[in-house]
Amino acid sequence: MRNVWKIAPGLNASTWKECRARKCISINWLNDFDLSDFSHELVIQTLIELREGKKGSAETIRSFIHEVQPRDIVVANRGLSGVVGIGIVRSRYLPPSHKKNPNRRQQFSRHVRLVEWVIDVEIPLDKKLFNQPTLQRLKLQQIEQIKAEYSAKHPELRASLTRLFPCGLDADQADDGVDDFIPPDEDTRQTVERQVKARRGQKRFRDAQLRRFSGKCVVTGCCVVDLLEAAHLSPYRGEGHNHEANGLLLRADIHTLLDLNLMAINPADMRLLISVKLQEDETYRKYNRKELMCPAKTNISRESLIDRFEAFISAERER
Structure with missing residues (x-):
C-alpha cells in the first residue's frame, strides 16, 4: 500500500491557501540550505547551531526529504482534529533553489514537494486523530476514519476517495502519470562540494x-x-x-x-x-x-x- 502521511501546512493550517494554490506541501526549517545530502546528524547539529529546532524537528526533516515518496498520499491537517485537503505527492524533494520549487523566491517554507490536491474540502473530525509533529505516518485505523467521515459528510467525494485509497493498490503497481523524477539543476558533485564548504x-x-x-x-x-x-x-x-x-x-x-x-x-x-x-x-x-x-x-x-x-x-x- 502507498504510505499515507499527515502533514501540517503551517500552524493551524496557516499556509494551506498557499499550498493549495501552488500545488505543494512544505516544511519550514533551515531555509537557506539544500538538505538533500545532509546526514541526520548534520541536520541535528545545524538546527542546534542556528537554534531552529531539536531532535524531533530533525526526524520530521528526514522523513519529508527521504521517506515520503512520489505517489504517497498526504493529508493536510488543521490542528489535531481537522482535515483541509488530501492529495498525491507528485515530485521528489525540491530544495530551496530548485527551478520547479514554487516557494523558491520567498523567505519561509522553502523545502517543497509538489502535490496534486484531489480533495480540498475541509472537514472537522469527530475526535482528535493526529499528533503534534508536523509530519506523521498514518495508521490504517486513522485512514479509515478520515475516509468514513468524508464519505458521510460529502458523499459526492466518494469517487475521489476511491482514487486516493484504492483497496490493495501497491505504489509500485500504480501508473497515474506521476513525474517521480525531476532532473537536478546542477551536478550532484557540485552540490556536495558546496555543502561541505558551508559546513566547514x-x-x-x-x-x-x-x-x-x-x-x-x-x-x-x-x-x-x-x-x-x-x-x-x-x-x-x-x-x-x-x-x-x-x-x-x-x-x-x-x-x-x-x-x-x-x-x-x-x-x-x-x-x-x-x-x-x-x-x-x-x-x-x-x-x-x-x-x-x-x-x-x-x-x-x-x-x-x-x-x-x-x-x-x-x-x-x-x-
Missing part, C-alpha cells in the same frame, strides 16, 4: 582556526585538512560569532559530538570530558581527560568554554 564554516573564520592551531585537530591531532572544521564554541548566530577566540579546529566527528553536548572542555584545566553515552566506545573513550593540543598563548574565549561546559553538564544530568 565561513572561509575567513576557518582560515583563522587553521592558522591558530597549525592545521591540526586540537583533540585528535588529525592534520587531514579535508576532515577539519572550524567549530564555534558559542553557537554561530551571526558574523559577530566569527571572532577567532570563539573557535577551535576539530575533526568533523569531534565537532559533531561537541555540538551535541556529548563532549565538552573543562575550562578549569582545558581537558576534554566525554559523555557517559560514549564510555563504551573505545574510539572516543581514549580522549576522556585528554588535554587540548593548543599552541602556547592561544587565545580561547573562557566565557564561551564555560557556556559549553555548563550545557554539557546539564545534558548529562538529563541522560
Whole structure:
C-alpha cells in the first residue's frame, strides 16, 4: 500500500491557501540550505547551531526529504482534529533553489514537494486523530476514519476517495502519470562540494582556526585538512560569532559530538570530558581527560568554554 502521511501546512493550517494554490506541501526549517545530502546528524547539529529546532524537528526533516515518496498520499491537517485537503505527492524533494520549487523566491517554507490536491474540502473530525509533529505516518485505523467521515459528510467525494485509497493498490503497481523524477539543476558533485564548504564554516573564520592551531585537530591531532572544521564554541548566530577566540579546529566527528553536548572542555584545566553515552566506545573513550593540543598563548574565549561546559553538564544530568 502507498504510505499515507499527515502533514501540517503551517500552524493551524496557516499556509494551506498557499499550498493549495501552488500545488505543494512544505516544511519550514533551515531555509537557506539544500538538505538533500545532509546526514541526520548534520541536520541535528545545524538546527542546534542556528537554534531552529531539536531532535524531533530533525526526524520530521528526514522523513519529508527521504521517506515520503512520489505517489504517497498526504493529508493536510488543521490542528489535531481537522482535515483541509488530501492529495498525491507528485515530485521528489525540491530544495530551496530548485527551478520547479514554487516557494523558491520567498523567505519561509522553502523545502517543497509538489502535490496534486484531489480533495480540498475541509472537514472537522469527530475526535482528535493526529499528533503534534508536523509530519506523521498514518495508521490504517486513522485512514479509515478520515475516509468514513468524508464519505458521510460529502458523499459526492466518494469517487475521489476511491482514487486516493484504492483497496490493495501497491505504489509500485500504480501508473497515474506521476513525474517521480525531476532532473537536478546542477551536478550532484557540485552540490556536495558546496555543502561541505558551508559546513566547514565561513572561509575567513576557518582560515583563522587553521592558522591558530597549525592545521591540526586540537583533540585528535588529525592534520587531514579535508576532515577539519572550524567549530564555534558559542553557537554561530551571526558574523559577530566569527571572532577567532570563539573557535577551535576539530575533526568533523569531534565537532559533531561537541555540538551535541556529548563532549565538552573543562575550562578549569582545558581537558576534554566525554559523555557517559560514549564510555563504551573505545574510539572516543581514549580522549576522556585528554588535554587540548593548543599552541602556547592561544587565545580561547573562557566565557564561551564555560557556556559549553555548563550545557554539557546539564545534558548529562538529563541522560
